[in-house]
Amino acid sequence: MTVDNELSSGASQLSQISTIMKAPLVEGETRYILARSWYRKWSAACATDAGEQTDKEFPDVTMADVGPIDNTPLVVPNSPYNDLVKAPIENQDAVFVPQDG
Secondary structure: OOOOHHHOOHHHHHHHHHHHHOOOOOOOOOEEEEEHHHHHHHHHHHHHHOOOOOOOOOOOOOHHHHOOOOOHHHEOOOOOOOOEOOOOOEOOOEEEEEOOO
């Protein structure tokens, strides 16, 4: 994703990613696995940036609070190869973001 002035706001980022994620999975397509807990925090911060509140777990989170992507809930601790704890279930453990996102 190319970040320009239009996409610099959290609201714009959330809008673009939400649209892209509605597309069905396509065989051979590359998607990235993100821990749902981190994604929820990020999307709540984007909503806050837009002047909305959508997640009661993160009522006042801002983009500055989000930090880098954190997939530790999905990975075996101290695994040299970042082995997954289990096969992630979409929208329960993880979200699958298309490469274009």
